[in-house]
Amino acid sequence: MTTVSTPLRPGGRATVVRAGGYSIRLRHRTLAAILGSLAALVAIAMWSAATGSTALGLERVWAALIGEGTKGDEFILWTLRLPRLATGLAVGACMGLAGALFQNLTRNALGSPDILGLTQGATSGALIAIVLTDAGLQVTAAFAAIGALATGMLIWSLTRGGDPSGYRLVLVGIGVAAILAGINGYLLTRTTIVDAFRAVYWLTGDLSGRDWEQARTVAFVLAAGVLAIVLLSRGLDALRLGEATATGLGVGVTGTRVVALVVASVLTAGAVAVSGPLAFVALAAPHIAARLTGSTRSFTVAAIIGALIVTAADAVAVAGIGDRQLPTGVVTGVVGGAYLIWLLIAHRKKGVMS
């Protein structure tokens, strides 16, 4: 195996790892962003595991982790905190990847499941479950997933054969989101006060009380999404040069687009079903990743940043205000909204956003 540092591409200094006929190119800046954000993620995860209503401290966390802690500590860690942490990590990564896919597909900085109506579709599914059936969390989650997937398919069928720039996808998505928001409002007015409270709580998005079963489900969705994105990423990258150029380079344009939309919908459905719609994670994560790496190509960094945002927001939510815990979605909404405004201001100054 040989590694070569190539100065040919100064815009992205990179190391190429070669073995036999195989070669993998690693941009230095992307590598630094991956390592940096992973380190931050580990730090926040450790802090999150160590704090909460019962402060454990890192030593007791470690002891419980390797099976040498007290029964109580082990229960707190393995039954209460780690499943919630794992769910948050997987949900955040799914949302980060879904957002990156949608931004790539639409070639639009606002392309995200929140803007395109998938989140609203998941909400419709969840509301139908809550209002029409006396459903528990599992059924609600399943209905939310179906809602998100159905919305994704609806948007695709409405944009087929249309404007290749992805602009049309954004406009259709905004229209679908508006219709679904209306339906959701109607569903809420048709419900009892108890159901309405449950619904609003779900709508806010929260990670409290998540168990290993749910963590496993999202982790599975995440793994499938990662595999698909690995296979898709080169084609998506070429598509950023426009449909005509991508065709010329030998990308199956329509196939790549359909598969990417399906994968993004599945990732959104999996995440939203388990956590509820955590506002702005999918929108903000790819932008932060793009800023760190100087490239919109890095799905890895978008996933890590998504996980980082959700984990950090959840840690803040658990710490709460005074002695009251907050729903996770409240924190991501406030932080994400502030970020979006900052992004728009920075955009106006720089005049560049991709």
Place this chain on the structure above:
Amino acid sequence: MTASQSPLQVQDATIGYGRVAISEGLNVDVPEGEFTVILGPNACGKSTLLKALARMLKPTAGHVLLDGKDIHSQPTRAVARRLGLLPQSPVAPDGITVADLVARGRYPHQGILRQWSHRDEEVVAEAMAATDITELAGRGVDELSGGQRQRVWIAMVLAQQTPLLLLDEPTTFLDITHQIEVLDLCAKLHREGRTLVAVLHDLNQAARYATHLIAMRDGAVVAEGAPAEIVTAETVHRVFDLPCRIIDDPETGTPLVIPKALAPVAAVA
């Protein structure tokens, strides 16, 4: 002309957008090793023909053949190793550098586990040298002038290493100096042995640079052949409705179209 001499052919093709057919029963053979220019008035179907040749449009009837086989039946990546395309006004992602953009031309030769070979590196360097943009390698594409940018895109297509190149209006939106620069580059690529097909607007530039002309009107081929043979006052009138005289270009001896003055020009005192 036999099939073996034409790497790219259109056979009895109906081409159009949606249900609107631009060309019906179209037959075109792109001759191997020539610099073919397709020309004609606006909306004559010349860009549509190029899109069909580039497999961006699928004929609703008939076929486009690459090396004698239907282009849509061949794997698109395999086609991309035979046929390069420079689309009309292509868009570069924000902030991409020249070297990065040129490297994208290697796509059809790469894979997930073959991302950047020694060969890729050599070919990209050669493509940048051939288009005279080596010094620009680290610059952002959005900082460049229109002419430089067009050379970068041509370099990207060259990095694809295809014997066939399709160029859709490569000189549009460029000033005259940069138009000539791009056309000189095309002529050089042709001399090096590539087969070129370009859509051009300027009749005189087409007559000067092309070795084979295809003149279209209303979706049909009106005249086809070497510029010296087909650029006549009569053909120009048939294709463009333009009364004109043809003289020899004093620089190259190729035909030069001089439009007739419709009204007497006021004498300058």
